[in-house]
Amino acid sequence: MQVTRLIPCLDVTAGRVVKGVRFVDLIDAGDPVELAARYAAQGADEITFLDITASSDDRSTMIDVVTRAAEQVFVPFTVGGGIRTIEDARGLLRAGAEKVGINSAAVARPRLVAELAEEFGSQCVVVAIDARRAEGRFEVVTHGGRRPTVLDAVEWAAEVAQLGAGEILLTSMDRDGTRDGYDHELNRAVADTVGVPLIASGGVGSLQDLVDGVVVGHADAVLAASIFHLGEHTIPEAKAYMAAAGIVVRPA
Amino acid sequence: MIAVIDYGIGNLRSAVKAMEHVGASASLVSDPGELADASAVVLPGVGSFGRCAEALSAGSWRTPIREAVASGIPFLGICVGFQLLYEGSEESPGARGLGLLPGMVRRLPGHVKHPQIQWNRVEAIAPNDLVPVGQDQWMYFVHSYAPSVGTETVATCDYGGPVAAAVQSGSLCGVQFHPEKSGDDGLALLRRFTELVGVDR
Numbered sequence: 295m296q297v298t299r300l301i302p303c304l305d306v307t308a309g310r311v312v313k314g315v316r317f318v319d320l321i322d323a324g325d326p327v328e329l330a331a332r333y334a335a336q337g338a339d340e341i342t343f344l345d346i347t348a349s350s351d352d353r354s355t356m357i358d359v360v361t362r363a364a365e366q367v368f369v370p371f372t373v374g375g376g377i378r379t380i381e382d383a384r385g386l387l388r389a390g391a392e393k394v395g396i397n398s399a400a401v402a403r404p405r406l407v408a409e410l411a412e413e414f415g416s417q418c419v420v421v422a423i424d425a426r427r428a429e430g431r432f433e434v435v436t437h438g439g440r441r442p443t444v445l446d447a448v449e450w451a452a453e454v455a456q457l458g459a460g461e462i463l464l465t466s467m468d469r470d471g472t473r474d475g476y477d478h479e480l481n482r483a484v485a486d487t488v489g490v491p492l493i494a495s496g497g498v499g500s501l502q503d504l505v506d507g508v509v510v511g512h513a514d515a516v517l518a519a520s521i522f523h524l525g526e527h528t529i530p531e532a533k534a535y536m537a538a539a540g541i542v543v544r545p546a
Numbered sequence: 547m548i549a550v551i552d553y554g555i556g557n558l559r560s561a562v563k564a565m566e567h568v569g570a571s572a573s574l575v576s577d578p579g580e581l582a583d584a585s586a587v588v589l590p591g592v593g594s595f596g597r598c599a600e601a602l603s604a605g606s607w608r609t610p611i612r613e614a615v616a617s618g619i620p621f622l623g624i625c626v627g628f629q630l631l632y633e634g635s636e637e638s639p640g641a642r643g644l645g646l647l648p649g650m651v652r653r654l655p656g657h658v659k660h661p662q663i664q665w666n667r668v669e670a671i672a673p674n675d676l677v678p679v680g681q682d683q684w685m686y687f688v689h690s691y692a693p694s695v696g697t698e699t700v701a702t703c704d705y706g707g708p709v710a711a712a713v714q715s716g717s718l719c720g721v722q723f724h725p726e727k728s729g730d731d732g733l734a735l736l737r738r739f740t741e742l743v744g745v746d747r
Contacts, residue, residue: 295704297664334729339665339686365563370686370727390559392727415593417661417688460688461663491663514659544665544684 297542298508299339299515300532301493302522304329306375307347309355311523324523327362333522334369336529337546341367342395342463342517345375346438353382357389364390374422374463378406380413387414395463397422398436401443401450404457411458420493421459423447425480426467432480439467451484459490463517466496471520473499481511493517501527501535508541548740549575549584551611551627553601561590561624564726568737578610585743587614591626595651595691596638598626608644615646620717620742625689628713628720637691646718647698651691655706661690666703666711668723674700674714675742676721676735683731685711685723692722717742 304311330341374395383394425432425447432447466477485492494513507516530546552574565572591598632643635651670677701712713720725732
């Protein structure tokens with residue numbers, strides 16, 4: 295039985311949750327631990343914390359968030375943003391994170407994926423890929439969308455899976471914050487090529503977008519932020535909607 | 547005191563916090579000698595079977611673990627800590643498990659995604675102390691390998707066929723999923739485990 299996961303994502307900067315539109319225009323949306331606990335109680339399958347500033351000052355702030363979350367959030371949570379070394383990852387995992395997400399650091403040094411998988415196991419290693427459409431392909435971008443690369447998203451996803459990534463978190467830069475729905479073509483291209491689970495991200499504006507992410511985009515898990523943070527929809531509503539569309543979910 | 551074995555593998559804080567959350571007194575134990583004083587033992591484990599098996603040997607945990615199990619106190623293996631109860635694993639040929647349960651840990655069927663990273667419905671197939679019969683439980687799984695369903699298996703999930711999700715043989719228990727990450731159902735299972743402390747079996 296394949297059970298689709300629903301994952302609220304909390305973008306965190308300086309210990310607070312924010313949600314950007316195309317990675318800018320930040321709006322304050324609350325305490326990350328409080329929100330995570332609320333989502334977990336409502337039936338969220340996992341929580342993703344993305345440290346979107348990830349300066350060295352905020353490293354300890356994030357460890358504090360994770361430490362507090364581990365005391366009251368008993369569903370898995372992933373922490374991403376600014377992880378560059380084995381020791382960065384170890385600190386977060388020891389504080390209570392289930393998985394770490396790496397993005398730009400993997401592009402800069404792909405062996406990091408293998409080293410993390412070797413040290414902590416593939417199940418701990420989520421490779422986050424930010425991609426956008428460019429001249430008939432999907433181009434990988436890094437540093438929160440500011441820096442283009444020569445990498446093709448589908449090839450890069452296959453490579454990191456080969457290196458030991460346990461999951462791919464794929465964000466469409468074209469869709470992120472637009473509320474126009476996921477980029478299904480992008481998701482499908484990766485999901486159908488790569489053997490590890492795919493988490494679709496970027497662009498959810500309605501509950502139907504979550505359904506389409508699975509049915510059209512072939513994602514194994516669907517991630518969303520603002521539709522939950524701003525109180526438009528609850529986790530139980532989203533799960534009920536997905537279940538009614540024939541997707542198997544853990545009841546909320 | 548419930549001893550959570552700290553043998554240098556993975557995120558153990560969650561297991562301790564979850565135990566405390568259900569009212570148990572739990573501590574990370576990094577000295578094998580301390581198992582002798584424990585009222586129950588939890589063996590967590592993430593990563594590869596071989597690496598965990600190696601860490602058990604390097605920390606001189608094997609004999610104290612066997613003694614704890616033989617003494618009849620409640621013992622719970624979680625995820626790779628569960629797999630270690632068996633003789634070995636296809637994941638790490640040559641690596642030795644604890645051999646407390648018979649058989650090998652094998653790769654999940656080929657036609658499903660590996661690893662299984664998801665919540666799944668766990669159903670009791672025999673009366674046991676962990677998973678109530680007739681009340682499906684939702685638990686969080688992360689694994690690519692599992693032991694075959696055997697006489698010790700008390701609950702299964704469906705992932706390309708029945709997969710051993712929980713085992714019990716006397717006071718020796720194991721779960722493939724992560725109860726400490728499985729929300730209310732997981733916490734309830736841990737509570738049932740802690741309630742075995744002091745029960746004569």
